[in-house]
Amino acid sequence: MKAFEIRSPGDYGVTEAPEPVIGEEEVLVQVAYAAICHSDIDMLTGARRHLIRYPNIGGHEFAGTVVRAGHRVKGFRPGDRVACECIIRCGQCTGCDLGWNDCENYSELGFMQGGGFAEYCAVPARNCHRIADHVSFEQAASHLSMSRTATLQSRRGGTRGIGRLSRRSGRA
Ligand SMILES: [Zn+2]
Numbered sequence: 282m283k284a285f286e287i288r289s290p291g292d293y294g295v296t297e298a299p300e301p302v303i304g305e306e307e308v309l310v311q312v313a314y315a316a317i318c319h320s321d322i323d324m325l326t327g328a329r330r331h332l333i334r335y336p337n338i339g340g341h342e343f344a345g346t347v348v349r350a351g352h353r354v355k356g357f358r359p360g361d362r363v364a365c366e367c368i369i370r371c372g373q374c375t376g377c378d379l380g381w382n383d384c385e386n387y388s389e390l391g392f393m394q395g396g397g398f399a400e401y402c403a404v405p406a407r408n409c410h411r412i413a414d415h416v417s418f419e420q421a422a423s424h425l426s427m428s429r430t431a432t433l434q435s436r437r438g439g440t441r442g443i444g445r446l447s448r449r450s451g452r453a
């Protein structure tokens with residue numbers, strides 16, 4: 282499949298990558314639309330170093346169609362339209378009980394494991410949200426970007442991401 286790989290800061294491009302193999306609690310999503318977020322740019326330039334792995338396929342706010350489901354997945358099947366949440370927490374460690382980003386097995390689509398800048402992405406089923414029929418893939422991916430940015434910035438007390446996002450939305 283075609284994928285946008287970030288090999289290291291400043292070294293990135295479209296490449297041919299193997300199609301992801303899904304785990305038993307994951308779905309394979311055929312990506313229809315992926316938003317570009319300020320933190321994607323930070324990963325490209327190397328401005329963000331925390332919770333990043335190189336090389337990696339970027340893209341953490343995206344939507345698409347389920348094409349395959351692991352055998353322990355309940356509630357999703359091929360053909361379902363979904364928006365994909367990027368933060369992966371195991372939900373089983375003591376860190377998960379403590380809250381935000383404290384999971385001992387923390388990972389993030391697009392930063393620490395393969396993301397949505399690709400034809401296909403393996404996503405834990407619990408990270409998928411069904412999209413209503415009247416909502417487009419573009420709207421769903423953009424909404425993920427806005428809601429996540431607003432949440433993070435309100436926690437940090439800044440508006441950097443929101444400012445960039447509103448300028449981008451203003452042009453759209
Ligand atoms: Zn983002």
Ligand SMILES: [Zn+2]
Nearest residue numbers: 371374377384
């Ligand atoms: Zn955990």
